[in-house]
Amino acid sequence: MTLIEKILAAHSDKKILSPGQFINVRVDMVLSNDITAPIAIKEFKKIGVSKVFDPAKVVMVPDHFTPNKDIAAAEQAKMVREFALDQKINYFEIGKMGIEHVILPESGLVLPGDVVVGADSHTCTYGALGAFSTGMGSTDIAAAMATGDVWMKVPPTIKFSYHGKLGKWVGGKDLILYTIGDIGVDGALYSAMEFHGQAIDEMDMDGRFTMANMAIEAGGKAGIFKVDKKTLDYIKSIAKRDYTVYEPDADASYSKVIEYDVSKIEPQVACPHLPSNTKPVSKLSNVKIDQSVIGSCTNGRLDDLRLAAAIMKGKTVNPQVRCIVIPGSQKIYLEALKEGLIETFINAGAVVSTPTCGPCLGGHMGILAAGEKCISTTNRNFVGRMGHTKSEVYLANPAVAAASAIAGYIVSPEEVK
Amino acid sequence: MLKGKVFKYGENVDTDAIIPARYLNVSEPSELARHCMEDIDLDFVKKVNMGDIIVATTNFGCGSSREHAPIAIKASGVSCVIAKSFARIFFRNAINIGLPVLECSEAVDNTNSGDILEVDLSNGKIKNLNNGKEFTAEAYPDFMGELISAGGLIEYTKKRLEKK
Numbered sequence: 001m002t003l004i005e006k007i008l009a010a011h012s013d014k015k016i017l018s019p020g021q022f023i024n025v026r027v028d029m030v031l032s033n034d035i036t037a038p039i040a041i042k043e044f045k046k047i048g049v050s051k052v053f054d055p056a057k058v059v060m061v062p063d064h065f066t067p068n069k070d071i072a073a074a075e076q077a078k079m080v081r082e083f084a085l086d087q088k089i090n091y092f093e094i095g096k097m098g099i100e101h102v103i104l105p106e107s108g109l110v111l112p113g114d115v116v117v118g119a120d121s122h123t124c125t126y127g128a129l130g131a132f133s134t135g136m137g138s139t140d141i142a143a144a145m146a147t148g149d150v151w152m153k154v155p156p157t158i159k160f161s162y163h164g165k166l167g168k169w170v171g172g173k174d175l176i177l178y179t180i181g182d183i184g185v186d187g188a189l190y191s192a193m194e195f196h197g198q199a200i201d202e203m204d205m206d207g208r209f210t211m212a213n214m215a216i217e218a219g220g221k222a223g224i225f226k227v228d229k230k231t232l233d234y235i236k237s238i239a240k241r242d243y244t245v246y247e248p249d250a251d252a253s254y255s256k257v258i259e260y261d262v263s264k265i266e267p268q269v270a271c272p273h274l275p276s277n278t279k280p281v282s283k284l285s286n287v288k289i290d291q292s293v294i295g296s297c298t299n300g301r302l303d304d305l306r307l308a309a310a311i312m313k314g315k316t317v318n319p320q321v322r323c324i325v326i327p328g329s330q331k332i333y334l335e336a337l338k339e340g341l342i343e344t345f346i347n348a349g350a351v352v353s354t355p356t357c358g359p360c361l362g363g364h365m366g367i368l369a370a371g372e373k374c375i376s377t378t379n380r381n382f383v384g385r386m387g388h389t390k391s392e393v394y395l396a397n398p399a400v401a402a403a404s405a406i407a408g409y410i411v412s413p414e415e416v417k
Numbered sequence: 418m419l420k421g422k423v424f425k426y427g428e429n430v431d432t433d434a435i436i437p438a439r440y441l442n443v444s445e446p447s448e449l450a451r452h453c454m455e456d457i458d459l460d461f462v463k464k465v466n467m468g469d470i471i472v473a474t475t476n477f478g479c480g481s482s483r484e485h486a487p488i489a490i491k492a493s494g495v496s497c498v499i500a501k502s503f504a505r506i507f508f509r510n511a512i513n514i515g516l517p518v519l520e521c522s523e524a525v526d527n528t529n530s531g532d533i534l535e536v537d538l539s540n541g542k543i544k545n546l547n548n549g550k551e552f553t554a555e556a557y558p559d560f561m562g563e564l565i566s567a568g569g570l571i572e573y574t575k576k577r578l579e580k581k
C-alpha cells in the first residue's frame with residue numbers, strides 16, 4: 001500500500017485498502033477557521049448533539065479576516081470564539097494566533113501518521129509531517145465534530161520523484177510550481193501526491209510544508225512526504241502525545257510515477273490567472289509590479305523570511321512598490337525579531353504585519369486596485385484573488401518576491417545580489 | 418424533473434469566481450447569492466431564474482474549500498450543475514448541502530448558453546430541448562446515493578447517531 005493507504009487503513013476498520021473504496025475514517029484533528037467555522041457551527045447544531053466528540057481533537061483558528069477587519073467579520077469571529085470557549089476546544093485568540101496551517105504543526109497539534117480534516121483547502125499542508133490531511137467543506141466538518149469520523153473515497157496515489165540537487169534560489173515553492181505547471185491545475189484531481197527523491201531528502205521542513213500546501217493547486221486530495229530525521233527533529237520538542245510513523249510499501253501501487261531532474265529547474269513564477277501558468281523567472285521581462293507580498297500558509301515561515309531578508313539586507317524597496325511582509329505566526333514573528341529580520345525589512349522600507357491571511361485571499365492588509373500587479377509568495381492567482389478583478393497576481397518564492405520588490409519589476413534574485 | 422435555462426462556462430471555474438472572498442464575511446445564503454459568479458459573469462445574478470442550470474467544462478469549483486460556493490449557487494435559484502468534471506471538495510460540498518451535481522461530458526459538448534435542459538435526477542437522464550439530444554450522466558456510487566436520499570450529510574449523520 002502507498003503511504004496514504006497505510007494511514008487510512010490504520011484509521012478505518014479495513015486492513016487493506018485500494019483506490020476507489022468508500023470508507024469511514026477516524027480523525028485525529030478537525031479544523032475550521034473564521035470563515036468556515038460559522039457555517040460548520042450552524043450545521044453542527046442541526047445534528048442535535050450538544051458536545052463535540054472530543055474537545056482535544058477539534059481546533060478553530062480565526063485567521064482570515066482577523067484582527068477583525070469589519071463589523072461583519074467581527075460577528076463571525078465572535079460566534080467562533082463563543083463556540084470554542086463553550087466547547088473547550090483548541091482555540092487561538094489574537095496574540096496567540098497565526099495562520100492555521102502554520103500554527104497547527106508548530107504547536108504540535110498535528111503529528112506524523114495523523115488523519116486531519118479541515119474546512120480549508122490548504123489543510124493538505126500537514127502532509128509535510130507524514131500525516132494524511134485534506135480540506136473539506138463546513139458541513140463535513142460539522143459532521144466530523146459530532147462523530148469523530150468522516151466518509152472518504154480512497155484516492156489513487158501519484159508518485160513524484162525529484163532527482164538531483166536544487167540550484168541556488170530554488171526551493172520547495174519552485175518545485176511545486178514547476179510540477180503544477182507540468183501536470184495542470186487538475187493534474188492530480190482526486191489523487192494523493194507522494195513526494196520522493198534526493199531533492200526532497202535534502203529539503204528542510206519549511207520547504208516541504210510549502211510543497212504539501214500547494215497539492216490542492218493541482219487538484220490533489222493530499223500531498224505527503226515520508227517521515228525522516230528532519231521530521232522527527234521538527235516534532236521532537238513539541239509532540240505531546242504518541243504518534244505513528246508509516247512507510248509506503250516497496251511494492252506499493254501508484255496510478256502514475258512522475259520524475260523530474262531538479263538541477264535544470266530555475267525559480268518559477270506562476271503568471272495570471274492560474275497557478276499552472278508557470279514560467280522560469282528569466283523568461284519574464286519588464287513585468288512592473290505595484291506590490292510584493294511575502295507571507296501566507298505557503299511561504300510565511302522562518303526559512304522564508306530568512307531568505308527574503310538575505311536579499312533585502314542593506315537594500316531599499318523600490319519607491320513604486322508596496323512591500324508587505326507577514327510572518328505566519330506569533331512564534332515566527334518573535335523569532336524573526338530576535339534574528340534581526342524584521343529590522344532588515346523595516347529598514348528596507350517594507351511594512352510588517354501581524355500574522356493573518358490578509359491579502360492572500362483579498363481580505364484586508366493589501367488589496368489591489370484595478371490594473372495593479374503584485375508578486376506574491378501565496379498560492380493562488382485566480383481573477384480577483386487579491387482585490388480588483390482587473391488586478392494581477394504572480395506567484396513566486398520569497399527570494400524572487402523580495403528581489404522584485406527592490407527592482408520594481410519581476411527579477412531573479414541574482415539580479416539584485 | 419428539473420427544467421431550466423443554461424448558463425455555460427469554461428474550464429477551471431474557481432471558487433473565487435463563484436463567490437469572491439470579499440463577500441465571505443457573511444454566511445447567509447441570500448446574501449451570498451447576490452454576488453454569485455460576479456467576477457466572471459457580472460450579469461448572472463440579474464439573469465438567473467429559479468430552476469436554471471449551470472453547465473461547465475472541466476474542474477468546476479476548483480480552489481478553496483468554501484461551502485459558500487455551492488450555497489451561493491443553490492440560493493441563486495440554480496437547480497443543478499452539469500460539468501465534465503468537478504474539483505473534489507466542491508463536489509463533496511454540493512452533495513452534502515443538497516445541490517445536485519452531474520458529470521456528463523456529452524451533455525456539456527452538446528449544450529449552449531440559453532438552451533433549455535430537462536434533468537431527471539432519479540436516473541441521471543439529461544435532455545436538451547433545443548436540439549432534442551439525450552444524455553446520461555455518470556451514476557453516483559452507492560454510498561453517495563445513500564447520502565443524497567437521506568437528504569444530505571446532516572440528515573444522514575443524525576440517522577447514524579440515532580442508530581448508535
Ligand code: SF4
Binds near residue numbers: 064357
Ligand atoms: S494564507 Fe491564504 S491560502 Fe493560507 S489559509 Fe490563509 S487565505 Fe488560505
